[in-house]
Each structure stands twice: as C-alpha cells, then as structure tokens.
Amino acid sequence: MPFTETDHADYIVLAPTGKFNMVSAPLLKTRMDDLVAAGKARLIIDMSSVEFIDSSGLGALIGGLKGTRQAGGELRLAAPGDQARAVLKLTNLDRILTPYKTVEEAADGW
Amino acid sequence: MAGEDRTYTLSGFAVPAQLEAVHALLKQVATDHPELDPMDVMLFETAIIEIADNVVEHGRPQGEVQWTFTIRVREDEIEAVLDDTGQPFTPDTCSAMPDGYAEGGRGLPLAKQLLDRIEFSRFEDANHWRLTRRLGQVPPEFQI
Numbered sequence A: 001m002p003f004t005e006t007d008h009a010d011y012i013v014l015a016p017t018g019k020f021n022m023v024s025a026p027l028l029k030t031r032m033d034d035l036v037a038a039g040k041a042r043l044i045i046d047m048s049s050v051e052f053i054d055s056s057g058l059g060a061l062i063g064g065l066k067g068t069r070q071a072g073g074e075l076r077l078a079a080p081g082d083q084a085r086a087v088l089k090l091t092n093l094d095r096i097l098t099p100y101k102t103v104e105e106a107a108d109g110w
Numbered sequence B: 001m002a003g004e005d006r007t008y009t010l011s012g013f014a015v016p017a018q019l020e021a022v023h024a025l026l027k028q029v030a031t032d033h034p035e036l037d038p039m040d041v042m043l044f045e046t047a048i049i050e051i052a053d054n055v056v057e058h059g060r061p062q063g064e065v066q067w068t069f070t071i072r073v074r075e076d077e078i079e080a081v082l083d084d085t086g087q088p089f090t091p092d093t094c095s096a097m098p099d100g101y102a103e104g105g106r107g108l109p110l111a112k113q114l115l116d117r118i119e120f121s122r123f124e125d126a127n128h129w130r131l132t133r134r135l136g137q138v139p140p141e142f143q144i
Helices: A025-037 A055-070 A082-090 B016-032 B038-058 B107-114
Strands: A003-007 A012-016 A018-020 A042-046 A050-053 A074-078 B007-013 B066-073 B077-084 B117-123 B126-134
Touching: A003 A025, A012 A025, A018 B016, A025 A042, A025 A055, A042 A055, A050 A055, A050 A082, A050 B038, A055 A074, A055 B038, A082 B038, A082 B107, B007 B016, B016 B038, B016 B066, B038 B066, B038 B077, B038 B107, B038 B126
Parallel strands: A012 A042, A018 A050, A042 A074
Antiparallel strands: A003 A012, B007 B066, B066 B077, B077 B126, B117 B126
16 A cells, blocks of 8 residues: 555544555545544645655545545645645645644644 | 757556656656756656646546657756657646645646646647746745
8 A cells, every 4th residue: 555554543644655646546535535434534644755746646635635524524734745835836725735844733733 | 968968758558557657757857967956857747747647547548548758858948748649639728727625627737837838739640749848937935
C-alpha cells in the first residue's frame, strides 16, 4: 500500500508516500471512505513523504474532506512539500484545505 | 549551457504504470540542466503529468494507446511534444478551475495555468500536443 496508517484513538494519520497520483489516490480514497464508515471521521493526511501530487490526488483529498465533514468530522492536511503547496495554491484549494505545518499542529484540539 | 541541444525522448504505452517513466525523464532533464530553477522544472512537470493523466484516462482504446514524449530545453523555455495514438480528441483548454468542492476537472485548468502555450493538432492518425513553459517566471510565492 502506498501509505501508512497510525491510529491515535482520537484521530488517524494517513501518510501517503511518493507519488500521490491517479495510481495511488483511489487506494487512499477507499481507505478514507472505509474509516469514515467505521466512525473514524477525524483524519490527518501527513503529506511530508509525498514528493508529487496531481489533480487525482487533490480529488481524493476533497472527497475525503467532504466524507469526513458529512460524518461530523474533518480532514486536515499536514506538512505538504513545495510542489503540493504550489498546486494547492494554484487550484485555490489552500482556502478550504489550509495546510498545517506539522501533524502535531494539525492534531491540536483533537 | 550544458546539454542545450539535447532532446529527451520516451516512447511506450499510455498506461498508469508509465507515468513513473515520464517523471524519470523530467528528472533526467533537471539533472542535466542544473541551471534550471527547480521550481520551474517542478511546475512544468506538474503540467506535463496532468496532460499525460488526461491521455491515460481518456485515450481509447484504453491500454493500447502509444505515446512519445520529446522534451527540449532552450535558453528561455522548456517544451514537451507529446504524440499519442488515441482517438481523435479536442481538449477543452478553455475550462475554468472548478468549484472548491469538486472532486475532478482540475487537470487541464491546472496545466493551462502552468504553461505559456498549449498547442494541439491531429494529423497522421495521432494527437500532437506541444506544451511550452517560459523559464524564469516562477511567482515569488513559489520560490523554494
């Protein structure tokens, strides 16, 4: 699987690695959907090991954000790299998926 | 400029597994051209991969489309020519960036933002894309 998962009880950290693209995005989206269906709707996506994201990856993040919110939770984005931050800004998604600098910051309040 | 006249070429099938080869080709370009701003290369790569994604996703017959990428670095621009054997196709390069909560439709608008020219034509039973980004135009907020 192209991501790791850590359960912190109050929230779950999913950390995709490498290319977050049309190959890997559906796998992460499926896992997010499964977690939300199981009542785990506070998700942090740790982007620190993502070296490249494309619009499929963005789509998975937005899908995850909508799914978690519908279940009363939230999806937070942590530690995106230069390319991911540029892509979030260019697509205006930084307005609805404001990145946190670290996973710890993203988990604040949870 | 090192490797100024060199072209970089990749041929294969337009399938998801081949996207790594496109990334590797661009990595080679960056290695051979240390004078390029890494962010320029990164933004160009982002655009090229979006176009490649589009061919993989929409090219028919799926899994049988073949493509060739040719990349050139010039003094003031970087260019990719992509030829694919997919069905006749007219890219919607006029579409705007979709609403924030849309889960798709950002690929071509994103590529359009990152490229200075997208030329598309159809001849000899193939689609031909010419994708060009002028160098040295990275917005200050994207500087590494």
